[in-house]
Amino acid sequence: MIQRNEIVVLEVTTDWYLTLAAILFSIGFLGMMIRKNALIMFMCIELMLNAVNLTFISASKHFGQVDGQVFVFFVLVVAAAEVVVGLAIIVSIFKKQSSASVDVLNVSRG
């Protein structure tokens, strides 16, 4: 009888989630650094926030406590509020210079 090899189940551990979160955060950060468009930068920020959320949840799962999940709700609320303000700013920038590029906005140069 042919013995079938034992199926190796690839277990998705907490490390995976953390790595994914780190990758997402790095992508977001890189996007912040290299993109000029304010809207894209904004999306990058959202990406970073959600990377952090992922970290919270995976840590919550790992330690079996709900604190991290509670924090995620807070972050979501803050992010929602931030979207409102940030989008308003972006719209006004767009109205002023008819492009969403942030490199033109350097009036606060020292």
Added chain:
Amino acid sequence: MYLEVKLELIFLLPIFLPFLSAFFLFLNKKLFNELITNFFTLNSALLSFAIAAYSFTALALDKFKPVNVELFQWISNPDITIGFTLDGLSGIMLILVTGLSFVIQLFSTSYMEKDENYCNYFVYFNFFVFSMLLLVMSSNFLVMFFGWELVGLSSYLLISFWSKKPAAAKAGNKAFVINRVGDFGFLIGLMIILDTFNTFDFYKILQNTSGIAESTITAISLFLLLGAFGKSAQFPLFSWLPDAMEGPTPASALIHAATMVTAGVFMLVRISPILQHSKIASLLIIIFGLITALLAAFSAINQFDIKKVLAYSTISQLGFMFIAIGAGAYVAAIFHLVTHAFFKALLFLGAGAVIHSMHHEQDIRKMGGLRKKMPITASMMGIGTLAISGIPPLAGFWSKDEILASVFVNGGIYYFFWALSLGAAFLTAFYMGRHWLLIFEKDNGFEHSDVAEAPKAMTRPLLLLGVFSIFIGFINTPFFHGLEKVLHVTLENVEVTHLPKGITLVVLAVLSIGAGFTGLIIAFLLFGMELHKRIDLKKFKLESPINLIKNLSTNVLYLNKFGNLFFVSGMKNLSRKVAVVVDGMLIDGSVNFVSTTFNKSSKITSTTQTGLVRNYVVYFGLFLLLLIALFIFTPLVPT
């Protein structure tokens, strides 16, 4: 009891009445013309004199028992109470200041006529009277110090009254600055007093002097003495008084002759219960008094400004008062203060009348022969001259003779001091005789066709003061110790030097009269008969010594020049160096260093602020990496 209660209320009035009238005139100075100003100031002065006289009489009826009024307690520990006292000493000063203030204001109404700041003059004048009364009537050192500073201020205001003249403005500054040296000593003395006695009240302090260490007593006495030297223009700090003659003459009469400059004498008599315990202080007082009396009398010999002669004479007479205090004759000091106030006020007002009639000419070389033009002024100034020279029975004789006899009675080295004071008395008679003769007698070849007798508002005060200069000496003679009775409560615990008895007193009196007469006669021979022109001076080889004396006298032994060279120029040089090194290099340098450092460093850091959001994101990332690195490399602390 009835009397006391009433007296307590009423003797504060003469103190604050001048203040009220000063304030009132100040408010209305644009509004009032000369007549209305005269009306208010003269009436207020007369009223305060009347109340002062009433208070003094009531006090005399009560056998000079001190009356204290405590207005309020400022601080309970240490005990500082604002209060006033009326005793023999302050009563005399009260009546003297208010009386002379009225007479001199009457004179001023004529002297200051048509001055553009007429009303201001009376504001300052009344303010001075208020300050002086604050000084003399206070029951504690603190209020006395307030008065002390305020008389300095009003003296400054009156000296530089004609501030358009640069000399007047400068003289005011000089008086103020030199007085500051004295006030500094006074203030330190007050601090030691508060530290030692825990109160400022005269009576509490002066009754508790027995348990205090002599070194403390000496320290207090010496510091207060410095204050008295400044205010009363004694030897090292005297040069402001001759310059103070830039002020209006009636103000000089009241402030720089009769009252303010005697504040030092008054203060020393006030603290005599402390002073008597300090031998060093007493010796210093008599030595400096002698130096002052001799130096100032010597300087007066060859002055040609009508007021400067009187100024040096004032300094010299103040020296006599200090001699009396040093010899322990506190009653004699106050006695001389009183008589001097009258005849010096008379002399100054006489000088004022002369200056007024001569159209503001003050050089006595340009006068001469004024006796026929101004008979009343001449005779009154003659009385003043005789009084100050110590010719009996005029006022100056009694007080000066009492001082000389009191010095003599101490014995020992005081015989020497007595001889020197006698010399000063001789010089006094000499320069005063010269002064009168040069103004009124000697023909200097100037025509004075337009000179006439002063107006009545000037001659009347002169006549009044003339009468007093003759008779005021009788308040305290060897036969009738009036002043001693007035002061006996004030000086209760003080050992006062008494006059010698019998034949010694007579001999001393004869000697002092002799000194006065000799001085006057020599002055008459030199300036009346002009004897020196008839003798060939070269034959006796006297010319160069006489010129030397004249030069020394005119320049006050070159003390002013020395002071200018040593203190003024020295200080200026020093302060210039300090300005360059400390201010320029040290302070400015460090301040500039700090500011340039911040400027440069901020320029460097400000380049990082580009205004570009993406750059900030990069910084943010860098610091995030740093934070992560910190977490990684921080060793875990074992729990």
